[in-house]
Amino acid sequence: GIQVEQSPPDLILQEGANSTLRCNFSDSVNNLQWFHQNPWGQLINLFYIPSGTKQNGRLSATTVATERYSLLYISSSQTTDSGVYFCAVAINNYGQNFVFGPGTRLSVLP
C-alpha cells in the first residue's frame, strides 16, 4: 500500500513566524488532502490538493504529484494554529486506501 511520511514530526514556533510542513508519498495519487486537528480533536479540511497550488488566507499548499510530495505553508502563525497537521492520500476518490501520514504536531507560543 501507499506509504506517507510527514516532516518534521514536531515543530515549535513563536507567534508570527512562518513554517513549511512536508508530506512525501510513495505512489501516484489522485487525492491528497491536508487536515488540521485542533486540541479538541476536530479534524478540519484545509485543502483538497492532488496537484498544483492553492491559497486560503495565511495558509497555502503546493503538491508536485510527479515528485510525490506536498508542502503546507503557514505564514504569520497564531496560537490558534496549534494542533496536529495531517496529510492524507488516496489512489482514487472512492473511499478506499485513504491513507493518513503520521502528522506534524505544531505548537505556536505567544
Place this chain on the structure above:
Amino acid sequence: DTEVTQTPKHLVMGMTNKKSLKCEQHMGHRAMYWYKQKAKKPPELMFVYSYEKLSINESVPSRFSPECPNSSLLNLHLHALQPEDSALYLCASSQAGKRYFGPGTRLTVL
C-alpha cells in the same frame, strides 16, 4: 452546510454496557465512514458505507456493529467493549473525494 455532527461528545461505559454513537450529515454525501483514533496517532479506518451499503470492514471486532439507516445517518453500536477500545471515534462523509469529519466522540471504557 459542510457539517458532520456526532453525538454524544463524550461517553463513559462499562465493559458490559451497550451504547450507540450517532453521526449525521445533510450534505447529500453518499459515502460515510467510521474512524478510530488513539492518542498521538492518525485516524484508522474502521468501516465505509457507500450508498447505504457496507463496502469496507477493516477487520474490526464484532463488538463494533455499524448501521446506516438512511443516507444521512450512520450509527456505531457498541457492546462488550474492552478498555483498549477507549479512543476518539470520528465519523466522516465525502463527495468527489473531499472528506469532511465530525467533531468525534471521546469514548472511555472502564
